[in-house]
Amino acid sequence: MTIYLDHAAATPVDRAVAAAMCEALTDPQLQANPAATHAAGEAARGRVEQARAEVAALIGAAAGEIVWTSGATESNNLALIGAARLRAGRGRHLVTAASEHASVLAACDELERQGFAVTRLPTDPMGIVEPAVVAAALRPDTTLVSLMQVNNETGVVQDIAAIGTLCRERGVLLHVDAAQAAGREAIDVRALQVDLLSLSAHKMYGPKGIGALFISRETVRRVEPVLVGGGQERGLRPGTVATHQVIGMGVAARLAAGRRVEDCARLVPLREALWAGVSRLPGVFLNGHPQRRACHILNVSVAGIEGESLLHALRELAVSSGAACAAESAEPSAVLRLLGRSPELAQGAIRFSLGRVTTAVEVARAVEVFVTGVERLRRLAPPA
Amino acid sequence: MRYPPLVEQHFERPCNAGPLAGPGQVLRGEAGSPAEGAHVLIEARIEAGRVGEIAFRAWGCPWTIAACSLATTRLRGGEAAALGRLDPAALAGELGLPAERLGRLLILQDALRNCLADWDTTQPTRVGQAD
Known part of the structure; x- marks a missing residue:
């Protein structure tokens, strides 16, 4: 064995999560497209919005600041590419760490191909990215800093609060990949002064294939969508919302918080x-x-x-x-x-x-x- | 990663592993390094022109360890000159080795050749070789 x-x-799916997902897949009242305006659609939408509130509660956000994605990889792509493109008029420089997840580094590579400049910070021998090192890397044209809260290989925790403070002081957006942090570290996007934050359900006993991006309504308001199509998720992430998946992530988030x-x-x-x-x-x-x-x-x-x-x-x-x-x-x-x-x-x-x-x-x-x-x-x- | 049964068998219970002990001259052939992906040390004792004893030590992936185990099993008791005639392609086929790992067998081939060269340096003429 x-x-x-x-x-x-990947974490095993919690039984309560699986039960909620099974119910969503079999309950005749939850089969409609949650974007539909009829009563059946409203029923499904109600559960989707409940799940959105549960995910928001895990990170101290408002429900309206959560956008469903397929997982943290897509969230990272949407955050970096979407925010960088929308702010290209203000500046075309980003700061990240060389120890970030491949989805962040690959998004940075893509932005470089589009004419953006990216600074990839080293870590110290303990895996820490010191806030002072981040501060020194900021330039007048820096629009975004992206750092993970918990490193996926070593588990090292970065001082997001200190980095959040310095980014806010300099008017630079802070994106945090919190896929490994959710359910392990305290996350309060207001206290940490985080503007964008990525989550995956399958790292916190939820299903694979669903994630979320927190987009601060105060500091970011919107990012440029990476996918085009329907107007779901306020046009930021088109595509039919997978009711059973988001319900599963909502339950997983509630359990993680508790x-x-x-x-x-x-x-x-x-x-x-x-x-x-x-x-x-x-x-x-x-x-x-x-x-x-x-x-x-x-x-x-x-x-x-x-x-x-x-x-x-x-x-x-x-x-x-x-x-x-x-x-x-x-x-x-x-x-x-x-x-x-x-x-x-x-x-x-x-x-x-x-x-x-x-x-x-x-x-x-x-x-x-x-x-x-x-x-x-x-x-x-x-x-x- | 899954490996073919023959690789599993030789990785789990390698034959001829460890240093060669006992009396008599021990020939040594070494090749590779961790930077090259594998490091192989072959030790052998030649008796009357034949491989009386042979042993290996290896730093490498399961394919490398299995290849060392299988190759030394085949070489034991055979003529000493066979140390220089390992066919990496044939061994790769027998093990089901992926093409991108063939370099590991070339390191084993080099270690065996170096072992034979070690023997050659100690012999005025190779046994069985005409003057």
Whole structure:
């Protein structure tokens, strides 16, 4: 039986979420297009708006500031490309970090092809993007800063509040990819002074294929749509709203808001037990800041072992490798290289990510599997 | 990632893994590095022109470890000159190795050739070779 320790990639759908989605898919009263003006449409729309309010409540926003998307990747695209294009008359410079998710970095690449300039900030060896470094990168023509609250590989938490303050002072919009933060870190878009914020349901025990973008009605009001078509979501994201998906995300958001503190209080000791167990071996290094990290992620580099073999030796565990080893030309994790890890240590990395269903017994077994696998592969390796 | 059963078998229970112990001269051939994606060390003991014992150590992906295990199994007991005649394409076919991983087998081929070269340097003339 596989022990699932890959919650940063996808969380299992909560039973309450699945039940609500099943109801939405089978209830004859909820089958109409939620954009329709007849009574059946209104019924579906009512549930969609309830879900919107639940997602908004998770991040301290108003319901009208939430736009449905297919997930954080689309939200990131819409936020960066949509906001940058709409503000192109004011400036054509963006600031992000080199450790961001591929969907942010790829959106920046696309904007560069369209004539925008992008500054990609490095992290320090702990994975932190210091607010002072962000401040120094701002230019008179900077319109947007985009940073993730919790890094998806290392779990390192950025000081969004401080960055929000400096962005607000300089009149620069702040977009935050909060896909990993939702349900783990406190998110209050007003207190953090965030203008745009991306969420994915499947990172917080909701279904895959649905996400949301928060667009502040005070500071942003609108972004330029990336997709064209119908007028749904105030014209910002055309396409029929998937009633059952958004209902699922709404329930997941409500549960995340209610369980966040309890979930984290349970996960931190489990994560620390995992670290204590795996770090008994020599040559096992923690990637990222030892304190400033989310409750669910533990990323370690293992000296003297090839990443793909390590991952295969640990196949009783569903974990992710820091090694991008699927192709001959693939490079080790750029995020870990930013921390100063050598190519060997960057490719020999494992990300464990824990969740609501993770037990102490599973963590103990994971340690056993890890220690056995690492020792076996080290015995196989030639002297360095 | 899923691997063919033969790769799984040799990764899980590799044959001839570890340092070569015991008396007598041990020949060594090494190739590759972590930067190249694989690092292979072959050790062998040649007896009367044949591979009496052979062992490998490898830093590499499961394909690399399986290839080392299978190749050394085939070479054990054979004539020493076969160390220099590994056919990477044939071994790749047997393992079901993806084309983009063929470089791993070239590293194994180099390590075996270096092992044979190590033996050659110790022999005035190769056993079985005409003066």
